[in-house]
Amino acid sequence: MLLKLLLWVIRLLVLLMVVVALLPLIPSGQWWIRLWDFPRLQLTGALVLPVLFLGVHAWLKHPTKEHALWGVAILAIAGWHLTHILPFTSVWSTEVDTAELKPGENQTTLKVLTANVTYTNDHYAEVMAMVRREDPDLLLLIEVDSDWAKELAPLDEAYAHRVGEVRGEGLGIVLWSRMPLLEQEVRYLASERRPSIFATFDAPGIGPVRFVGAHPVPPGLKERTVSNEDERRDSRERDAELMLIARHVEQDPDSRWIVTGDFNDVAWSDTTKLFAELSDLKDPRRGRRLLSTYHAKYPWWRYPIDHLFVSDGFHLIDIDRVKVQGSDHFGLSTTLTVGRKDHGESEASAEEEQEAEEMIEEGVEDAAEHDVSSSQTEGKP
Known part of the structure; x- marks a missing residue:
């Protein structure tokens, strides 16, 4: 029996x-x-x-x-x-070539730190200390609300340039840059509730680099709808936002690009792979390490959902996770150097382009159904 x-x-x-x-x-x-x-x-x-x-x-x-x-x-x-x-993992081939810093050689480097600080987190001093230790050239912080904006104000002394939006409910996103911003804009792609940062900065020894910082809505998130009922979100709005960013990159293949943020999607999903195909951007983790960033408190339940993608005009010096005290995410610290740009274009098929278009249409429609002005802009830095 x-x-x-x-x-x-x-x-x-x-x-x-x-x-x-x-x-x-x-x-x-x-x-x-x-x-x-x-x-x-x-x-x-x-x-x-x-x-x-x-x-x-x-x-x-x-x-x-x-x-x-x-x-x-x-x-x-x-x-x-x-x-x-x-x-x-290391058994696979890399997408982004490895570059090594050579002693005595004046090599141009660019360090990017992406971190979701978690808006309910109050470990302000520890996070500030982490940022100072990492000392990035570009700092993208996600879920910046008014309390975080106040505590992060000293960063303006180290970073001359800043763009983003401070919002409650985990919707804020801010970029600090040591390099001059030639262009800067906060855009709402699929939803009026979810800001993304689009910027072009002038990197010494590299030239103009186009940058996108994003934080799409996670599937499964419980939000209030226009009918005032709590409902779990599906992935359509997230997918649409990623496809819209990919389309934006696809339209300017000659530029060097960095796209980073909390995508709320794993590196191996069909959506993220389609995003990479359309944009022709590369994931520095491929062929190296998984670097799962969420959930920071539960080692047995982690996924790689915080990302940094680059165009073929960059080589990788180092990429690693960074502890963000009090947050449920690890940060992602990436050091890059200039590489040869082949000015290639996306090789996405007509079917993939059509799939992306359908994702965009469905995601924008879904966002319109859920956009409720329950969270107000708290300030624009």
């Missing part, structure tokens, strides 16, 4: 693992489908449980064809997850 029960547990576990592994293949923006894009590393680790149960059952009952069948199914599930994870 116990052995029969154990076999049914194995069957149900493996079938459940198959379902959650394949759910993200469904072309739907529903949050309960899209969320299964995130825990591929955790789901791979969870396969240990059916493997253990299967081994115990086979040992007690003697191996059968059914044991072999479920074993193959478990290996197939593991392989499917690993095809998403392995590109972000």
Whole structure:
């Protein structure tokens, strides 16, 4: 009786693992489908449980064809997850070439720090100390509300240039730059509630570099709708915002680009891969390290959702996570140097362009349904 029960547990576990592994293949923006894009590393680790149960059952009952069948199914599930994870390990080839700082050589470098500080966090002094230690040339902070803006005011002494918007409810985003900003603008892409930063800065030894800082809405977030009912958001608005940024980059392939922020999407998702295809931007983590940035407090439940993408006019010196005291995110610290720009254009197919267009239309429509002016602008730095 116990052995029969154990076999049914194995069957149900493996079938459940198959379902959650394949759910993200469904072309739907529903949050309960899209969320299964995130825990591929955790789901791979969870396969240990059916493997253990299967081994115990086979040992007690003697191996059968059914044991072999479920074993193959478990290996197939593991392989499917690993095809998403392995590109972000050292076994894969890199997208962004590595550059090394040579002693005595005057090499131009550019350091970018991206960090979601979490608006409910009050560890202001520790975060300021972290920023001073990292000493970035470009600093993008996300979820900056009025309290954070007040505590971060001393940064204006170290950074001559600033652009962004201070907002409550985790919607604020601000960029500080040591380099002159030739252009600067706060844009609302899919939603009037979600600002993004578009800027062009003049980098010494590099020239004009175009920059985008973004923080799309996370799928599964509970927000109040126009009907005053709380509802969990799906991924359509997020996907539309990422596609609109990709389209913006795609229209100017000759420039050097840096796009960074809390994308609320994992590095291996179809949406992020489509974003990279359309924009022709590269992920410095590919072929190196996963660098999962959320959730900072739970090592066993982390995903890579904070990103920095660059054009082919950059080489990588270093990329690493940074502890942001009190935040549920790690920061992402990236040091770049100038590389050869080949002025190539996106090689996205007509089907991918059409898919992006559909994402934009659906996301803008979804945002319009949810845009409720419950959060007001608190200030524009």
